[in-house]
Amino acid sequence: xxxxxxxxxxxxxxxxxxxxxxxxxxxxxxxxxxxxxxxxxxxxxxxxxxxxxxxxxxxxxxxxxxxxxxxxxxxxxxxxxxxxxxxxxxxxxxxxxxxxxxxxxxxxxxxxxxxxxxxxxxxxxxxxxxxxxxxxxxxxxxxxxxxxxxxxxxxxxxxxxxxxxxxxxxxxxxxxxxxxxxxxxxxxxxxxxxxxxxxxxxxxxxxxxxxxxxxxxxxxxxxxxxxxxxxxxxxxxxxxxxxxxxxxxxxxxxxxxxxxxxxxxxxxxxxxxxxxxxxxxxxxxxxxxxxxxxxxxxxxxxx
Ligand SMILES: [Zn+2]
Numbered sequence: 001x002x003x004x005x006x007x008x009x010x011x012x013x014x015x016x017x018x019x020x021x022x023x024x025x026x027x028x029x030x031x032x033x034x035x036x037x038x039x040x041x042x043x044x045x046x047x048x049x050x051x052x053x054x055x056x057x058x059x060x061x062x063x064x065x066x067x068x069x070x071x072x073x074x075x076x077x078x079x080x081x082x083x084x085x086x087x088x089x090x091x092x093x094x095x096x097x098x099x100x101x102x103x104x105x106x107x108x109x110x111x112x113x114x115x116x117x118x119x120x121x122x123x124x125x126x127x128x129x130x131x132x133x134x135x136x137x138x139x140x141x142x143x144x145x146x147x148x149x150x151x152x153x154x155x156x157x158x159x160x161x162x163x164x165x166x167x168x169x170x171x172x173x174x175x176x177x178x179x180x181x182x183x184x185x186x187x188x189x190x191x192x193x194x195x196x197x198x199x200x201x202x203x204x205x206x207x208x209x210x211x212x213x214x215x216x217x218x219x220x221x222x223x224x225x226x227x228x229x230x231x232x233x234x235x236x237x238x239x240x241x242x243x244x245x246x247x248x249x250x251x252x253x254x255x256x257x258x259x260x261x262x263x264x265x266x267x268x269x270x271x272x273x274x275x276x277x278x279x280x281x282x283x284x285x286x287x288x289x290x291x292x293x294x295x296x297x298x299x300x301x302x303x
Contacts (some may be wrong), residue, residue, distance in 0.1 A: 005033065013039040014083070024086060025065035041082040044075070052181040053225065066223045066250070102224050102248030108151045111204040113137070113243075116187045118210045119162040120169045126162040127211040128234045133158050139236035140243065154205075154243075159198050163190035169213050176214045184208050184227055200226075205246055209234065221245035 007030060011018075015037060018024075027043040029036045045053075045061040045068070053068070055061050060071040062078070071078065115137060117127050128136075137156040144152045165172075165186050172179045187208040191198040200206040209230035212218075218233025221242035228242045257267040 007033055007035040010034055010036045012036070015039055018086065025082075027063070027065075040079055041086060042069075042075070042079055046178075048178060048181050052184050052227065053222070068222070068225060106224075107247050108148070109153075111152065111154045112202075113154050113156045114191070114198060114200050114203040114206040115156050115158045116191045116198075116200075116206060116208050117159065117162045118165050118183065118187045118190070118208060120165050120167075120172075120210075120213075122168040122170070123211060123213070125211075127209055127232075130158060130160075132234065133209075136234055136236045136239060140240045143236060143240045144243070152247075157198070157203070159191045159194065161194075163187055163194070165190075165210075173213060180214065180220070180229060183210070183229065205243065207239070207242075223250060224248040 009026070009028075025041045026035075026037050028038045042062040042064040045055075045063055047057065050057065050059065050061050053061070055070060058073075060073060060075045062069050062071065062075045064082070069075075069078070115133055117133070119125055119127065134156070137154070137158075141154045141156070144154060163186075165183065167179075167182070172183060188200045188206065191200065205226050205228065207228045207230055210232070212232030214231045217231060219228070219230050219238040219242040221228040223245045224247075226246055228246055230238065230242070233239070
């Protein structure tokens with residue numbers, strides 16, 4: 001599933017002969033309701049993505065199911081090890097070579113968050129006023145404190161006013177998957193230019209918020225890294241979900257039985273299936289455990 005849609009995977013090459021695998025990391029190209037799945041488990045980030053994340057042009061940054069790893073030069077050897085691992089018999093893909101748990105320092109303590117609002121020449125106006133932004137961030141803080149039993153809290157600095165983006169809405173909409181990265185970069189630059197105290201590098205996390213200009217999602221975020229888009233999803237439900245990704249959490253998944261209602265029989269994962277809890281992840285939770293408390297708010301956002 002991707003963004004709530006069921007995709008038909010098209011396999012080719014080596015992976016066409018893999019058999020059933022659980023937790024197989026995939027990337028590829030989506031056309032309509034089909035996905036051409038790449039033969040390699042990990043994807044190399046483009047130059048533009050690297051710039052956004054502050055990586056040098058010479059570094060090789062690989063994404064394995066959204067988890068990033070940086071290599072000083074080529075990542076071919078690592079990719080080979082991943083391929084070897086998934087070729088092993090059995091449904092469970094051994095991903096220990098790629099496991100990157102968030103550190104305790106990353107997920108606990110008091111975190112500073114920079115909240116940057118942006119607007120466009122053809123869509124003028126602050127997307128969310130100061131009072132509302134503060135309200136949602138206060139509730140996000142409350143949620144994080146509550147669910148971490150006081151181990152994690154946030155302090156938000158709201159950049160005054162809206163930063164005008166260099167391009168009109170249409171420009172970003174014409175290539176959302178690439179140009180959303182430009183939004184992060186332009187927003188950060190504009191905030192820093194307004195006042196040096198709004199330099200995103202001095203904060204643990206930063207949020208770039210704008211009115212809904214992209215279809216299909218309310219917020220997106222890097223997993224285990226900073227960088228968070230709010231695409232009209234100004235409620236704390238969305239913000240805390242996306243911050244969870246920054247903190248290192250993946251989606252909860254629901255197990256959908258394919259025969260009767262037997263939960264221990266055959267079935268499949270639905271990444272967005274668990275809608276009563278914010279993440280409820282049972283894997284790679286790091287030091288933050290969000291599984292024990294539930295909320296009726298659910299989640300509606302996607303990474
Ligand atoms: Zn998500």
